[in-house]
Amino acid sequence: MSDLSNDTIIEFENVSFSYNSDNNAKDNEVLHNINLSFKKGELVAVVGRNGSGKSTLAKLCNALYEPNNGRVIVNGIVSGTEKNDEEIRKHVGMVFQNPDNQIVATIVEDDVAFGPENLGIDPLEIRQRVDDALKKVGMYEYRLEQPFKLSGGQKQRVAIAGAIAMRTECIVFDEPTAMLDPLGRKEVLSAVRTLVDEYGITVILITHFMEEAAQADRVIVLNEGCVILDNTPEKVFSKSDLLNSIGLDIPQITKFCALLGLGNSVLTVDQAYDLLIPVLEKNS
Amino acid sequence: MINNITFGQYIPGNSFFHKCDPRSKLIGVFWYVVLIFLCKSFFSLALVSAFTLISVIFSGVNLKTVLKSLKPVLIILIFTAIVNLFYTSGGEIIFAIRGFKITEKGVNTAVFTVLRIINLVVVSSLLTYTTTPTMLTDGIERLLHPLTYLHINVGSLAMMMTLALRFIPTLIEEIQRIINAQKSRGADFENGGIVSRAKALVPIFVPLIISSFRRAYELAFAMTARCYTGGNERTRMKQMKIKVRDIFVFVYCVVLTSGIIVLNRLFEAVL
Numbered sequence: 364m365s366d367l368s369n370d371t372i373i374e375f376e377n378v379s380f381s382y383n384s385d386n387n388a389k390d391n392e393v394l395h396n397i398n399l400s401f402k403k404g405e406l407v408a409v410v411g412r413n414g415s416g417k418s419t420l421a422k423l424c425n426a427l428y429e430p431n432n433g434r435v436i437v438n439g440i441v442s443g444t445e446k447n448d449e450e451i452r453k454h455v456g457m458v459f460q461n462p463d464n465q466i467v468a469t470i471v472e473d474d475v476a477f478g479p480e481n482l483g484i485d486p487l488e489i490r491q492r493v494d495d496a497l498k499k500v501g502m503y504e505y506r507l508e509q510p511f512k513l514s515g516g517q518k519q520r521v522a523i524a525g526a527i528a529m530r531t532e533c534i535v536f537d538e539p540t541a542m543l544d545p546l547g548r549k550e551v552l553s554a555v556r557t558l559v560d561e562y563g564i565t566v567i568l569i570t571h572f573m574e575e576a577a578q579a580d581r582v583i584v585l586n587e588g589c590v591i592l593d594n595t596p597e598k599v600f601s602k603s604d605l606l607n608s609i610g611l612d613i614p615q616i617t618k619f620c621a622l623l624g625l626g627n628s629v630l631t632v633d634q635a636y637d638l639l640i641p642v643l644e645k646n647s
Numbered sequence: 648m649i650n651n652i653t654f655g656q657y658i659p660g661n662s663f664f665h666k667c668d669p670r671s672k673l674i675g676v677f678w679y680v681v682l683i684f685l686c687k688s689f690f691s692l693a694l695v696s697a698f699t700l701i702s703v704i705f706s707g708v709n710l711k712t713v714l715k716s717l718k719p720v721l722i723i724l725i726f727t728a729i730v731n732l733f734y735t736s737g738g739e740i741i742f743a744i745r746g747f748k749i750t751e752k753g754v755n756t757a758v759f760t761v762l763r764i765i766n767l768v769v770v771s772s773l774l775t776y777t778t779t780p781t782m783l784t785d786g787i788e789r790l791l792h793p794l795t796y797l798h799i800n801v802g803s804l805a806m807m808m809t810l811a812l813r814f815i816p817t818l819i820e821e822i823q824r825i826i827n828a829q830k831s832r833g834a835d836f837e838n839g840g841i842v843s844r845a846k847a848l849v850p851i852f853v854p855l856i857i858s859s860f861r862r863a864y865e866l867a868f869a870m871t872a873r874c875y876t877g878g879n880e881r882t883r884m885k886q887m888k889i890k891v892r893d894i895f896v897f898v899y900c901v902v903l904t905s906g907i908i909v910l911n912r913l914f915e916a917v918l
């Protein structure tokens with residue numbers, strides 16, 4: 364047990380990680396001395412270019428990997444032993460990038476039931492959780508379909524339902540929209556939003572779409588295994604030079620408004636609209 | 648070609664057989680297959696065929712779909728028919744041309760064998776039409792449960808089966824994609840002798856195997872993340888229960904068995 368305040372769900376303490384734990388592990392470390400804490404109910408976006416260690420960070424969150432140095436603590440449980448790791452996975456669920464490689468069963472509802480079945484939950488309760496989870500992501504009508512007949516966005520929503528049905532307090536999404544078309548991205552994002560806003564689930568959203576990150580409560584920027592920014596989206600995206608220098612962009616709309624001289628804290632089209640309309644009306 | 652495999656695909660429904668316990672269906676089909684091979688005369692085979700038709704009605708699957716399931720075995724059917732037609736001799740000669748003789752016995756054997764195969768395929772595809780792969784593997788798992796006393800992890804075996812079934816469509820899609828990719832680079836799969844065609848398959852299977860390993864690696868993470876441990880404490884959402892309707896399946900098989908025994912006694916054997 365550790366001395367965490369109650370509203371922290373995941374805590375990284377001086378975490379370092381490398382894939383081959385040989386003697387010269389320091390040289391090929393993928394994450395260096397990470398200190399982070401995720402609060403309950405937050406929507407946190409993690410951005411960074413390919414190979415910056417985002418997926419590794421995600422897998423550390425639910426004990427799929429163990430840190431080489433430092434500790435990862437989830438609700439007071441330190442990862443590292445088999446028993447603790449299994450317990451941690453009951454608190455933190457995960458949705459991966461490729462829906463095809465995470466759907467286990469041949470029928471949608473059976474797949475959603477997979478997690479709760481592994482937890483040894485009573486059949487009637489599983490039924491309830493499955494129906495409930497499928498309704499939350501809007502896939503209830505498809506419960507008897509075969510996953511391979513669904514679109515990418517629908518498959519990904521099934522995967523999300525699979526995580527919801529486990530009733531974890533936190534779900535880590537590793538680039539859930541990377542393989543989807545714009546419509547699929549929209550579907551998945553709105554499902555993610557619902558989780559945070561209506562069900563109070565903590566979400567860690569790894570993404571390389573800055574527009575998605577702009578909707579988060581907090582944005583963490585990773586570069587070469589280090590956290591270089593960790594702040595509100597307004598503050599993070601106002602540092603466009605720093606972001607550009609590490610190969611990242613800022614949301615299009617933020618750039619647009621900055622060019623118009625409306626400041627660099629505009630994150631959504633709606634905000635831009637509210638700012639622009641008075642200016643346009645004054646001019647005409 | 649590989650996109651329209653209907654054999655072995657579950658068709659959602661609410662029929663009598665859909666509601667049956669997978670275990671009784673598995674045992675029933677196994678029993679039925681044995682019966683098909685016990686038929687000796689056309690009369691018993693006719694009885695089996697009649698029962699097969701009734702089963703199709705009980706499954707709620709339309710006849711067209713059932714006939715479609717015969718398409719993949721059509722070549723086998725034709726081949727069997729021809730071989731039996733020419734190589735079984737005995738009885739009256741019906742037709743002879745340049746040393747090839749078609750005899751009465753040959754015709755009988757050919758028809759008989761083809762009917763047997765048709766019954767076989769139809770009945771076993773009814774099983775997969777009316778049972779979700781999950782229920783099927785759960786049923787097999789339960790039927791094989793006694794093997795756990797021999798320290799065989801039946802749960803893992805069943806999980807492997809589920810995953811294999813789950814990934815068939817995904818891999819078919821993948822093969823198609825690789826074929827297209829190689830074709831667009833100028834690969835030629837249609838021309839040339841057997842050797843060069845076999846060689847042309849290498850660039851399909853190497854990427855397929857590599858990508859399958861990648862999938863397996865990711866899948867393992869996804870399953871672990873969802874608390875799968877391979878242990879035996881898993882529960883199931885869909886419980887299995889033997890009901891009156893399952894007893895009916897057994898009665899059905901018993902009636903058919905007695906019918907076949909009687910007809911085999913009364914009529915002369917074909918083979």
Ligand SMILES: Nc1ncnc2c1ncn2[C@@H]1O[C@H](COP(=O)(O)OP(=O)(O)O)[C@@H](O)[C@H]1O
Pocket residue numbers: 382383393411412413414415416417418419420
């Ligand atoms: N299974 C692995 N084995 C060895 N190295 C890996 C493995 N997975 C990722 N890496 C390396 O770790 C670094 C971070 O990867 P990753 O966390 O996947 O980054 P991101 O998700 O941000 O693209 C990369 O340099 C990558 O090459």
Ligand SMILES: [Mg+2]
Pocket residue numbers: 417418537538
């Ligand atoms: Mg990644």
